[in-house]
Amino acid sequence: MNAIAIAESRMLLRNRLVSGCAILLPLALGLILYASRDTHKPGGTIAGMQTVLMIAMGTYVTATTTLAARRQTLFLKRMRGAAVSDKAIITGLLLPVVAVNLVQIGVVFGILAATDTPANPLLLAVAVLLAEAMFTGLALATAGFTNSPEHAQYTTAPVFLATAAASFWSQAPGLGGPIAVKRALPGGAVAELVSTAWNGGSLASVPVLLAASLGWAIAGVLAARTYFRWEPRR
Amino acid sequence: MQDPVIEARGVSFAYRAGSGPGSGSAKTPHVAVRDVDLAVRRGEIYALLGTNGAGKTTTLEVLEGHRAATSGTIRVLGGDPADRRRIRPRLGIMLQDSGLAAELSVRESVALAGAVSGRRDDVDKLLDRVGISHRSRTRVAQLSGGEKRRVDFAMAVWGGPELVFLDEPTTGLDPAARDALWTVVDELKADGVTFLLTTHYLEEAEKHADRVGLMHAGSIRRQGTLADLTEGGLxxxxxxxxxxxxxxxxxxxxxxxxxxxxxxxxxxxxxxxxxxxxxxxxxxxxxxxxxxSGLDDIFRALGHEAPGHEAPGHEAPSHEGANL
Incomplete structure (x- = not known):
């Protein structure tokens, strides 16, 4: 797995288009949200939206694109001919993408924490990891019907837009709507969980938010198991 | 047969409707391999020849464990070829299509393949042996088709596996590079390595293979030594x-x-x-x-046979491994 992860890191850094999408765009998204925040409100609101958007772009879109590219060039097939398990191949391929994304979130959260420190860092970490799990699973599933890296621009749009919209609806002030629906949408509960972890206060809603976030993470993994393909459809 | 390294009995494989080479947009499954019996002895070179679309690559991929046979039984090195923990470290596989990462260098690509192979080798010595050491630091994207095949070959023979599958190993290579590749194959064979390969170059099969299987329309129509196959020919x-x-x-x-x-x-x-x-x-x-009379005469005659036809005077492979 380590050898695959190291090779994937090299490939990620050497492909300018992919590295730009994986490194610069999520950071830019996070920083734009930071710059446009209401400085009179607690940082959790913006952290919730940052988390969903940055993971959607940095992990979900990048991982889908990467997996589609590796399958298209038959790299996945070659790896499956070796003496490593499917889990090791997938972990090796996705580890660099997720690691880069976690560093990005760490940087953006660090900037935000300079003026407003998170109240519950442990819960914040759990929320981020649950979001990573959900988006990683969805990336594997989406890659199953993404024929090429170029095709990923279209196939990732629905999940990216839906989760971004859910996080905005969940966190943007002044937007009404039934709270249960907001929490049930992918990205809604996790954005609220990040916000709650950052702002502190009552933890009464945390079990529900954790359950919803965990549910989406499990749904992502199940979708991955159902839809992911190792070889191109001919 | 003593110690067969590969033993396949009654192996068939069908691509699902609408998938797989040659299936087009068909709504029915495409049967690519039909009732194949094959046994390969330790230390021999067995060449699988056939017309285009005969099922050679699919047969190889089933025997490699890349695809699960629709029916029949397969034993490779005494086990299931898809067993990545016990069997795969003993196998080398050269796919027909490259599967190389364009962004990695030659050296990095071969080292990666080695790291996931379960075997040990010296990457620089191996690159030198297959004649690609001068391109060691070059990215795969900048290689010619023939150079990529040499990288593929290096990956397959990394660490001296017991059994090597080569799918059209010399396609795209110039004559000197083909000779160099066959020299390595012959050296490894002398060390006891077994090879199952496909090729369109009949003269290579005639020169290097111990036994040959001729495929057409998904089945092996004839198999044996060159002398067996050409006996009685004009x-x-x-x-x-x-x-x-x-x-x-x-x-x-x-x-x-x-x-x-x-x-x-x-x-x-x-x-x-x-x-x-x-x-x-x-x-x-x-x-x-x-x-x-040579393989090309028999090969050309194959193209005129209808699917399922067995030529008179030639023993079809049986479950007992005739002609082996």
Whole structure:
């Protein structure tokens, strides 16, 4: 797995288009949200939206694109001919993408924490990891019907837009709507969980938010198991 | 058979409707491999030949464990070829399509393949052995097709596996590179490595393979040594007709491009008779050639066989491993 992860890191850094999408765009998204925040409100609101958007772009879109590219060039097939398990191949391929994304979130959260420190860092970490799990699973599933890296621009749009919209609806002030629906949408509960972890206060809603976030993470993994393909459809 | 490294009995494989090579947009499953029996001995080179779309690559991929057979049984090195923990470290696989990462260098690509192979080797020595060390630091994207095949080959033979699958290993290579690859194959064979390969170059199979299997329409129609397969085939004698041929002692099959053609099952006897006749009449026999029956004759005949047809006089592979 380590050898695959190291090779994937090299490939990620050497492909300018992919590295730009994986490194610069999520950071830019996070920083734009930071710059446009209401400085009179607690940082959790913006952290919730940052988390969903940055993971959607940095992990979900990048991982889908990467997996589609590796399958298209038959790299996945070659790896499956070796003496490593499917889990090791997938972990090796996705580890660099997720690691880069976690560093990005760490940087953006660090900037935000300079003026407003998170109240519950442990819960914040759990929320981020649950979001990573959900988006990683969805990336594997989406890659199953993404024929090429170029095709990923279209196939990732629905999940990216839906989760971004859910996080905005969940966190943007002044937007009404039934709270249960907001929490049930992918990205809604996790954005609220990040916000709650950052702002502190009552933890009464945390079990529900954790359950919803965990549910989406499990749904992502199940979708991955159902839809992911190792070889191109001919 | 003693110690078969590969043992396949009644193996069939069908691509699901709408998937797989040759299936097009068909709504019914495409049967690519039909009832294949195959046994490969330790230390031999077995070449699988066939017409385009005959099922060679699919057969190889089923035997490699890349695809699960629809029916039949397969034992590779005494186990399931898809067993990545116990069997795969003993296998080397060279796919027909590259599967190389364009962004990695040659050295990095081979080192990665080595790291996931479960075997150890020296990457620089191996690159030198397959003749690609001068491109060691070059990214795969910048390699020619032939150079990529050499990288593929290096990955397959990394660490000296017991059994190597090569799918059209010399396609795209220039003659010198082909010779160099075969030199390595022959060296590894001398060390006891077993090879199952496909190729479109019949002369390579004739020269290097211990046994040959001829595939058509998904099934192995004939298999055996070159001598087995060509036994009873017609040799051809050609020469420029020296004028009158009325009293020639051997009947002509016809003329071709201005050459008289004789087909015979006993070339030595008929050439001797022909030379005696020419000497006796003072005829010069210009451009005299004798060509024995070869794989290409059998191969061409395959293309005219209907699916499921078994040629008379040739024993079809049986579950007992006939011709092995």
């Amino acid at each position: 040799s051809t004698i050609r020469f420029v007709p020296p004028g009158a041929l009325d009293d020639i002692p051997i009947p002509l099959a016809g003329t071709q491009n201005g050459l008289a053609v004789i087909e015979t099952t006993d070339a030595q006897r008929d050439v001797a008779a022909l030379l005696a006749w020419a000497a006796g009449h003072g005829h010069p026999l210009r451009r005299l050639t004798v060509r024995e």
